[in-house]
Structures are given as C-alpha cells and as structure tokens.
Amino acid sequence: MSRPVKIAEADISLKDLVIHDEGRYESAYVLIRSGEEVMKMMRIPFKNGLINRDQLVNAGRHHISYKLALDDLKQYTGIPAGNNSFNTRISVVVCTRNRTDLLKGCLVALQNLDFPDYEILVVDNAPDNDDTQKLAEIFGVRYVREDKPGLDRARNRGIRESSHPIIAFTDDDARPDRNWLKAIAVNFNDKRVVSVTGFVAPAELETHAQQLFEWSYGGMGHGYLKKTFNGEKMSSRWKLAASAFGVGANMAFRRNWFEKAGYFDPALDVGTPSSGGGDIEMFHRVVANNGVLVYDPNVLVWHLHRQGMEALNKQVFNNGRSFVCYLFTCYRNRTAGAGTLLAFFLRDWLFNWHIKNILFGGGKISRRLLLTELKGMVTGPAAYFSSRRSAQQIDQE
Numbered sequence: 001m002s003r004p005v006k007i008a009e010a011d012i013s014l015k016d017l018v019i020h021d022e023g024r025y026e027s028a029y030v031l032i033r034s035g036e037e038v039m040k041m042m043r044i045p046f047k048n049g050l051i052n053r054d055q056l057v058n059a060g061r062h063h064i065s066y067k068l069a070l071d072d073l074k075q076y077t078g079i080p081a082g083n084n085s086f087n088t089r090i091s092v093v094v095c096t097r098n099r100t101d102l103l104k105g106c107l108v109a110l111q112n113l114d115f116p117d118y119e120i121l122v123v124d125n126a127p128d129n130d131d132t133q134k135l136a137e138i139f140g141v142r143y144v145r146e147d148k149p150g151l152d153r154a155r156n157r158g159i160r161e162s163s164h165p166i167i168a169f170t171d172d173d174a175r176p177d178r179n180w181l182k183a184i185a186v187n188f189n190d191k192r193v194v195s196v197t198g199f200v201a202p203a204e205l206e207t208h209a210q211q212l213f214e215w216s217y218g219g220m221g222h223g224y225l226k227k228t229f230n231g232e233k234m235s236s237r238w239k240l241a242a243s244a245f246g247v248g249a250n251m252a253f254r255r256n257w258f259e260k261a262g263y264f265d266p267a268l269d270v271g272t273p274s275s276g277g278g279d280i281e282m283f284h285r286v287v288a289n290n291g292v293l294v295y296d297p298n299v300l301v302w303h304l305h306r307q308g309m310e311a312l313n314k315q316v317f318n319n320g321r322s323f324v325c326y327l328f329t330c331y332r333n334r335t336a337g338a339g340t341l342l343a344f345f346l347r348d349w350l351f352n353w354h355i356k357n358i359l360f361g362g363g364k365i366s367r368r369l370l371l372t373e374l375k376g377m378v379t380g381p382a383a384y385f386s387s388r389r390s391a392q393q394i395d396q397e
Contacts, residue, residue: 002208005029005043007201007302010056012039017053021046029214031201032056036179038199038297040224086185088166089117090252093158095151096172097125097271100135102304103172107139110170115181121161125154125271148394150271151248152264152278159258168252170301175203176250177300184252187294192230194291195253195283197246198299199224209312210305216366217316220247220303227295231287236336239287240344243323246293248279250301261285265329267384267391268322274387276322281329288335313372320373323349324380325387350377 006025010017011033019028028051032039044051044059092110096103103122110120120141124132126149136143146157159167168184170176180198187196200220205211213219222244229245248269262285269278286293306312327345330336336344354374357365 002211003027004207005205005211007031007204008051009033010051010053011035012053012056015053017056019046019051021049023049029202029205030056036183036298038224038300041201041221086182086189088185088188089164090115090119090166090168090181090185091158091162091164091255092118092120092168092170092181093123093155093162094120094170094172095123095125095154095158096132097154098128098132099172100131103132103135105175105304106170106172107135107141109175109177110141111139112178113176113181114178115185117164118181119163121158123154123158123161125149125151148266148397150266150391150394151269153266153271153394155278156263156266159255159263162255165255166252167255169248169250171249171303173304174200174249175302175304177302179298180300183296183298183300187296187299188252188254190292190294192292193254193294194257194286195251195293196299197222197252197283197293197295198250198301199297200247200250200301200303203302203304205305207307209307209309212309212366212369213305213312213315216364217369218365219305220249222246222295224297226297229287229293229295231290231292234287236340237344237348239284240327240330240336240341241348242280242284242287242326245280245283245287246295249303250299251279251283252299253282257286257291261289261291266394267387268325268329272387272390273383274322274325275318275383277326277329280323281326284326284330284335285333288330312369316369316372317376320376320378321380321383322376324377325384328381328384 003026006028008019008028009031013034027043027045029041029043031041042059094106122136122141122143124145126147133143144157144161146154166188184196187193202214205214264278265281268274268281269276283293306315327341331341354370358367358370
C-alpha cells in the first residue's frame with residue numbers, strides 16, 4: 001500500500017521557508033516557485049519532520065532544469081522578467097453536473113483570484129436536482145442551466161452566456177491558483193495568441209491510484225517550460241498531437257475565436273458515448289487553422305485526481321476511447337488527411353506511446369494502465385458513430 005505524499009508549495013526566494021510533515025508523511029511533492037513563477041515539482045523526503053530551503057536548493061542543483069538557475073539569476077540581479085502587464089476582462093466558465101461537493105472547493109478558489117475584472121459562470125449540465133443552483137446563489141455567481149447533456153454543450157452554453165473577450169474554462173474538481181487569471185491575461189498580450197493552456201498539478205496524492213496516475217501515467221502537467229504552438233510552423237502530423245498542448249481543466253480562448261472557427265463539438269467529451277476529446281479537438285482546431293496556442297506553466301491549477309483504482313481505470317479506458325473519437329472527428333472535419341491520421345495513429349500514438357512503453361518502458365509507465373487505454377481504443381470507432389447519432393437526435397428534440 002502506497003504511503004500518502006504531502007502536496008506543498010515553496011517559494012525559494014523566502015529565506016525562512018520550512019515544510020512540516022504533520023506527523024503522517026514521509027515525503028512531499030513540492031511545487032517549487034520563484035515568486036509567481038512555477039519552476040518544477042519534485043518529490044523530496046522529510047528529514048527530522050521537515051524540509052527547509054537548503055534542502056530544496058540542494059535538490060534543485062541536481063534535478064531542477066536550467067530554468068531555475070536562470071530565474072534565480074534574474075531575481076537576485078534585478079534583471080526584468082518581461083512585460084507582465086495586462087488590460088483585459090475574463091469570463092470564467094465552470095461546467096458541472098451533480099457534484100456540488102467538488103464545485104464548492106472550486107468556487108472558493110475562484111473567488112480568491114488576484115485579478116481586477118472577471119466574472120464566474122456555473123453551467124449546470126442536465127442536473128438531477130437544484131443543489132448546484134442553490135450553491136451558486138450562496139456564492140453569488142452567475143448560474144446557467146443547460147438541459148441538453150454533454151460537457152461540450154455546457155461549454156458552448158458558457159461561451160454564449162459569457163460577457164468578456166477572454167473565456168477561461170476550468171472543472172469543478174480543479175482549484176485554480178491565485179495568480180491563474182493574471183498568467184492567462186499576460187499571454188493574451190500577444191495579439192496572435194488564440195488559446196492559452198497551463199500546468200495542472202495534483203491537489204493531493206493520498207492514494208495509490210492518485211500516485212499511479214501522476215507518476216506512472218503522466219498526470220496532466222505537460223512540463224515546466226513555456227511552449228508556443230504556431231500552426232503556421234507545424235507539420236500536419238504534429239498538429240494532431242493536441243493532447244500534448246494542454247487539458248480542458250485549464251484552458252482559455254479569445255471569444256472571437258469561436259465566432260471564426262465554431263464552438264466545441266457536442267458529439268465529443270463527457271456525457272456522450274465518446275467520453276472525452278472535446279478539449280483536444282479544439283486545441284487541434286486552433287493549430288489546424290494556423291492559429292497560435294501557448295502553454296505556460298505559470299497558468300496553474302490544482303486537480304483532485306481520482307482516489308480509487310476503479311475510477312482511475314475508467315478514466316484511462318475513456319482516454320483510449322475518446323482519442324480515437326477525436327481522430328475520427330479530425331477526419332470528418334478535413335483538418336487532416338487519411339494518410340496523415342493513419343500514420344500518426346500507428347506510429348506516434350500506438351507504437352511510440354503504447355507498444356514501446358509496454359515492451360521497453362522499464363516500469364516507468366504503468367503497463368496495466370496502457371493496456372487499459374488500449375482496451376478503450378478498441379471501442380472507439382463504435383463510440384464515435386454512437387456519439388454522432390446521439391448528437392443528431394438531441395439536436396432534433
């Protein structure tokens with residue numbers, strides 16, 4: 001049985017930094033920051049019940065990338081980090097269904113954001129009761145009910161109901177960092193940028209399933225270096241690797257992008273037979289239309305991973321199913337040719353990710369989870385056509 005691991009943050013600019021084990025942890029997974037900048041997450045053992053700044057610095061000398069040294073140099077020599085000003089308003093959309101216990105924590109985090117002008121919209125998707133509406137009233141946030149089921153339908157309703165030029169999406173099981181919207185807004189200073197995604201850190205690692213997902217499947221992080229995905233400079237096959245661009249729990253778009261390229265596909269994602277894929281299809285659509293998407297680790301949210309193995313297996317199974325549905329959708333939309341799609345599926349997704357790691361991964365990636373994902377893949381084609389039929393029926397109601 002895995003021992004629980006403490007989640008902690010540490011600003012290395014603070015000289016008196018100390019992390020305590022609270023009497024129940026042997027190690028901590030520490031998000032190391034320099035001021036507001038995200039550097040890296042590292043697992044560090046407790047010594048005599050604590051972790052101090054010297055331990056973090058010593059660990060960083062061997063394991064933290066050159067980014068830490070560079071940002072330390074900037075901080076202590078007074079070199080400016082760049083233009084961090086912003087002048088925009090943001091609508092935050094949270095889509096939910098019958099999960100008020102999780103939603104409450106999300107709303108607490110959203111109401112404590114350090115940003116001057118934003119609104120919060122809760123989109124209640126085909127609810128069984130009025131608990132979410134009552135919770136939204138308690139928090140004083142806008143409530144919208146979308147009776148047609150499907151996460152992408154809820155997202156689209158949020159877009160239509162929003163008021164501001166930037167729309168940021170998060171999930172009810174996510175906890176945005178206090179600086180989340182500031183980091184998003186800074187990236188939209190570049191007028192070329194259509195979409196911004198960011199780092200998703202684990203909010204807890206109390207169970208074996210949570211640790212397995214984070215460390216043996218890859219989690220949701222996508223790295224600690226800022227990346228710019230410019231569709232004009234990407235190959236058609238690389239554009240299909242949209243699952244490397246970010247995740248739906250932490251994404252933002254210009255409002256006018258949806259007017260140009262269309263809304264989220266209602267035949268994809270949670271609440272449909274596809275079980276996912278709506279976020280990465282939209283990321284792909286950005287670069288397929290030669291737009292610019294930025295992944296910035298400073299755009300940070302914390303995520304409550306599934307606590308039990310049954311829920312984790314279902315999530316991974318659905319990942320395999322939904323990725324196939326995503327590829328079928330790209331073919332349907334003619335954003336990639338059949339040859340490109342087949343080459344990407346066989347070489348990049350099936351061989352490089354699954355087969356190589358199953359045969360030669362050395363245990364770094366969970367073979368059991370990869371096999372579960374492959375089982376989901378097999379159900380993908382049937383799920384895709386079922387989702388299309390279901391979406392058409394709902395539209396006709």
